[in-house]
Amino acid sequence: MEKRVKKEIRRQIRVYPGDKIAVAVSGGKDSMVALKMLSSVFGPRNGIEIHAVTIDEGIEGYRPPSVDIVRRFCSENSIPFHLRSFFELGVDMDRIAPVSGESSPCTYCGVFRRRLMNDEARKIGARYLATGHNLDDTVQSVMMNFVRGDIERLARLGPHEKVQPGLVPRFLPLRTIPEKETLLYALVSGTEFWDGECPYWKEALRNQYRDVVDELEERSPGSRFSILSSYDTLRPMLYSGFPPASLRICECGEPSVGGTCKSCQLLEDARRRIGNL
Numbered sequence: 454m455e456k457r458v459k460k461e462i463r464r465q466i467r468v469y470p471g472d473k474i475a476v477a478v479s480g481g482k483d484s485m486v487a488l489k490m491l492s493s494v495f496g497p498r499n500g501i502e503i504h505a506v507t508i509d510e511g512i513e514g515y516r517p518p519s520v521d522i523v524r525r526f527c528s529e530n531s532i533p534f535h536l537r538s539f540f541e542l543g544v545d546m547d548r549i550a551p552v553s554g555e556s557s558p559c560t561y562c563g564v565f566r567r568r569l570m571n572d573e574a575r576k577i578g579a580r581y582l583a584t585g586h587n588l589d590d591t592v593q594s595v596m597m598n599f600v601r602g603d604i605e606r607l608a609r610l611g612p613h614e615k616v617q618p619g620l621v622p623r624f625l626p627l628r629t630i631p632e633k634e635t636l637l638y639a640l641v642s643g644t645e646f647w648d649g650e651c652p653y654w655k656e657a658l659r660n661q662y663r664d665v666v667d668e669l670e671e672r673s674p675g676s677r678f679s680i681l682s683s684y685d686t687l688r689p690m691l692y693s694g695f696p697p698a699s700l701r702i703c704e705c706g707e708p709s710v711g712g713t714c715k716s717c718q719l720l721e722d723a724r725r726r727i728g729n730l
């Protein structure tokens with residue numbers, strides 16, 4: 454697994470002494486394994502700084518224990534730890550979820566999390582932002598966008614190849630590692646992680662794709678690797694058909710295709726819904 458992750462790192466990024474890499478860490482097994490591996494591959498001896506960034510979405514009983522795990526790991530391994538919170542935006546998931554109506558709470562959560570994550574990575578001066586997405590997550594995203602016919606978004610799935618102003622490029626060191634292997638690695642290596650369940654996860658659209666991918670894998674072992682490999686083969690074509698749009702900067706400071714970014718639009722909507730409680 455370590456060899457495969459190192460190969461992915463070499464394939465996806467180019468780093469130089471003095472560079473910084475921000476790692477999005479929730480405290481779950483995947484992001485903790487990504488943080489552990491990146492901090493052992495890079496670090497002071499090759500002049501690359503690893504920073505952990507955690508987002509508190511405001512979910513009582515779920516996020517606080519995982520934040521403690523990340524904080525502890527960082528302090529034991531001398532990794533700078535950065536914590537950002539939805540409360541800075543004047544919202545929290547415990548108030549948004551009950552009023553999210555037809556939309557899944559995860560729609561708001563994902564967009565606000567990406568905004569804070571990108572903002573913090575930019576403030577750190579990171580050359581890249583690493584996430585803990587594993588093979589299962591990646592294949593579910595491919596399937597989800599394919600079934601929805603959202604080819605433009607399919608073309609934009611990480612790792613990002615083009616550096617865009619204001620957007621710290623993502624890379625996914627675990628994208629070829631099945632979820633069960635990251636779990637096994639975390640257990641065998643003694644990496645502490647939080648395995649609590651978000652109270653809103655059942656409402657995530659992604660779940661139906663999780664079931665489809667799991668069933669496919671069970672019936673035809675190797676399906677996940679085949680889907681990823683087919684996607685990687687198609688990627689250059691998708692990229693040339695849907696090249697990354699030129700981004701503008703929204704008044705909140707985040708990059709956006711149009712004038713107002715998605716996060717500001719959803720924030721206004723969330724605040725209105727919360728206000729109507």
Ligand code: SF4
Pocket residue numbers: 510546558559562563651652653654655657
């Ligand atoms: S399951 Fe949904 S609401 Fe819960 S943390 Fe994940 S994205 Fe946010």
